[in-house]
Amino acid sequence: MPSSKDDTGYVQSLSMNNKPPAPEDIEGNLRILRNVYSHYKTPRCREPTCRASLPLPNVKDHIKTWIANARGSTPSQISGIQCLRCRKFTCIGCRKKPSLNRSSISTDVAVVNHCCNQGRLFGTWVLLCRFDEVELQLQQKSALNAAKNAGRVKEDSGTGYTRGHNPFLYKSADDPPAEIINFRQQDELTDRLMTQLFQLLTAFLPSVDSGSYSKTQSHAELWSFFRISLLLGRVTELVRNDSITDMTKRSQLYRSMLAFVTAIAKDPAFVQLLIEKRVEKKASPGLQALGEERNTKALVLNASSTGLIASLFTCANKTYQCVLQAPLSSNS
Numbered sequence: 010m011p012s013s014k015d016d017t018g019y020v021q022s023l024s025m026n027n028k029p030p031a032p033e034d035i036e037g038n039l040r041i042l043r044n045v046y047s048h049y050k051t052p053r054c055r056e057p058t059c060r061a062s063l064p065l066p067n068v069k070d071h072i073k074t075w076i077a078n079a080r081g082s083t084p085s086q087i088s089g090i091q092c093l094r095c096r097k098f099t100c101i102g103c104r105k106k107p108s109l110n111r112s113s114i115s116t117d118v119a120v121v122n123h124c125c126n127q128g129r130l131f132g133t134w135v136l137l138c139r140f141d142e143v144e145l146q147l148q149q150k151s152a153l154n155a156a157k158n159a160g161r162v163k164e165d166s167g168t169g170y171t172r173g174h175n176p177f178l179y180k181s182a183d184d185p186p187a188e189i190i191n192f193r194q195q196d197e198l199t200d201r202l203m204t205q206l207f208q209l210l211t212a213f214l215p216s217v218d219s220g221s222y223s224k225t226q227s228h229a230e231l232w233s234f235f236r237i238s239l240l241l242g243r244v245t246e247l248v249r250n251d252s253i254t255d256m257t258k259r260s261q262l263y264r265s266m267l268a269f270v271t272a273i274a275k276d277p278a279f280v281q282l283l284i285e286k287r288v289e290k291k292a293s294p295g296l297q298a299l300g301e302e303r304n305t306k307a308l309v310l311n312a313s314s315t316g317l318i319a320s321l322f323t324c325a326n327k328t329y330q331c332v333l334q335a336p337l338s339s340n341s
C-alpha cells in the first residue's frame with residue numbers, strides 16, 4: 010500500500026521535469042506522459058483509516074459530474090476524486106483534502122478553481138483526453154463521409170483546401186491549399202463540445218490564473234500533453250480554414266479556439282508551442298491510451314527524415330496571407 014511518503018515523492022517527481030524534451034523527441038514526451046499517468050492510475054483515499062483505491066474515473070463522466078458542481082463561491086474541483094468507501098474527496102494532484110483556492114475563474118461552462126498546481130495539471134490532462142476522444146470520433150465520422158463522397162466534387166467548398174485534402178493527415182503547410190473541407194459537415198454537437206473544451210483549457214493555463222502559484226513551476230508535463238494530444242492538430246486545421254462563411258457559422262467555436270491560442274501566445278512559457286515545428290501524426294489512439302506503454306505503437310508518425318511539419322503559427326500566417334491577397338487577385 011503506498012504511504013503518504015510515496016505521495017510526496019510523486020509530487021516531487023513531477024516537478025523535477027524542468028526542461029521539456031524537443032518536439033521530435035517523441036519517446037521523451039511519451040515518457041513524461043507515462044510517468045504522470047502512472048500516478049493518476051493509482052491514487053488512494055487520503056483518509057488514513059480508509060486508504061481505499063480510488064479508481065480513475067471515465068474522463069467523460071468525470072468532466073460531466075465536475076461541471077454540474079462547479080458553480081458558485083465553493084465550486085467543486087476537477088482534481089477531487091470521491092472515495093466510494095468513505096465518501097471523502099482526495100485531490101489527485103496533492104493527495105490531500107482538496108482546498109479551495111482564493112481565486113476562481115468563471116467561464117461559460119464552469120467556475121474553475123484549482124486546489125494546487127498538480128491538480129490543475131490533472132485537470133488539463135483530463136480535458137485533453139476528452140478532447141482526443143471527441144477528435145477521434147470526428148475523424149471516424151469524417152472518414153465515413155469521405156468514403157461516401159468519394160469522387161464527388163463540392164462546388165461550394167472553401168478556398169483554403171485543394172481537392173483530396175484529408176484534414177486528419179497533418180500535411181505540410183507548404184502543400185498547396187486544398188478545396189474539400191470537412192468542417193461544415195461536422196455536427197453542431199461536436200462543435201459545442203470542442204467550444205467548451207477550448208474555454209476550459211484556456212482557464213486551466215497557468216498564466217490565466219491570477220498568479221496564485223509560483224511562476225517558476227515546471228511546465229514540462231504540459232508541453233508533452235499538448236504535443237502528444239490531437240488538440241494542436243485540430244487548431245491548425247481550424248486556422249487553415251479560409252472559408253469566411255464557415256467561420257462565421259461556427260463563430261462560437263472559432264472565438265473560443267482563438268482565445269485559447271491568444272492565451273498561449275501571451276504566455277512566455279508556452280508561446281514556443283505555436284512557433285515550433287510539429288510532429289506529423291498519421292494515427293493516434295488519443296492521449297489517455299498513450300499513457301500506457303503497450304499502446305505506443307498505435308501512434309503512427311511520419312516516417313520521413315525529420316517527421317516535422319510546419320508550426321501552427323506558419324499555417325495561420327499562410328492562411329491570412331491568402332485571405333489578404335484574395336481581393337487583389339480578383340481585381341487583377
Ligand SMILES: [Zn+2]
Nearest residue numbers: 054059092095
Ligand atoms: Zn476513503
Ligand SMILES: [Zn+2]
Nearest residue numbers: 100103124125
Ligand atoms: Zn491538490
